[in-house]
Amino acid sequence: MSVHSSANTYTPDEMMTIAAARLIWPGCVCFVGIGVPSAAANLARLTHAPDMVLIYESGGIGTHPRVLPLSIGDGELAETATAVVSLPEIFSYWLQAGRIDVGFLGAAQIDRFGNLNTTVIGGYSKPKTRLPGAGGAPEIALHAKQIFVVLKQSPRSFVGKLDFCTSAGFLNGNGERAQRGLPGAGPQVVITDMGILKPATRSQELTLVARYENVSVDRIRAATGWPLAVADTIDVVAAPTAEELRVLRDLHKRTAIAHAGDARRSRKIPRAAAGQVNL
Secondary structure, three states, X not given: OOEEOOOOEEOHHHHHHHHHHHOOOOOOEEEEOOOHHXXXXXXXXXXXXXXXXXXXXXXXXXXXXXXXXXOOOOHHHHHOOOEEOOHHHHHHHHHOOOOOOEEEEOOOEEOOOOOEEOOEEEOOOXXXXXXXXXOOHHHHHHHXXXXXXXXXXXXXXXXXXXXXXXXXXXXXXXOHHHHOOOOOOOEEEEEXXXXXXXXXXXXXXXXXXXXXXXXXXXXXXXXXXXXXXXXXXXXXXXXOOHHHXXXXXXXXXXXXXXXXXXXXXXXXXXXXXXXXXXX
């Protein structure tokens, strides 16, 4: 579904990506995952925060990808990085040492206290769906100074109880994260395709603080698997500017062309030679 404003026509996914990008500030050191977090971080880098430091789990520091990576192992990240270090160094020297301002994460499920599931849907021993897994997300959620979470909002993703807790948010809320001595501040904002949520000061329960234009509070409530807390005053997020849309769409277009070229080249490799090693 597209949304029409007086200036632009845009999709909910574009609004979500742009809203997330706007939260990144110049000079921000950002540990980013693949997907919408990567698109948002790179949009910020290409617009208002050109000096942000983009870090990927595979070891790229200060990456300047021309297209969005397919995975953290994409060669584009190493080729455009200021430096490439080992994975242990990324986690010990950068993340655990407190050098990451923002950890940008996605998830399959989130609960009212910002805990995340990227492991399984259904029971762990016999799941309905086995997801990509934890990767570095638990450590990022633990050690980054703050976490931004980006995911589409529906009762399937915003759930009353996680099928599995992969990454800790505020645990059971009401100060439990701090009581357990976890170093980072946890999820400070959740950006969805409908609006923006932030943790309440005392309970740390995720609370709706802003909505996108033409999205009602009732609709956001209906897309949430628990009784959603709503702030006394709800802001309306400004629609994307023409420049934000142009840069984001150009980035996705370049990415699609580059990845289509990779697919065509892989199809040209003779099947018999695909796994062959010549000595």
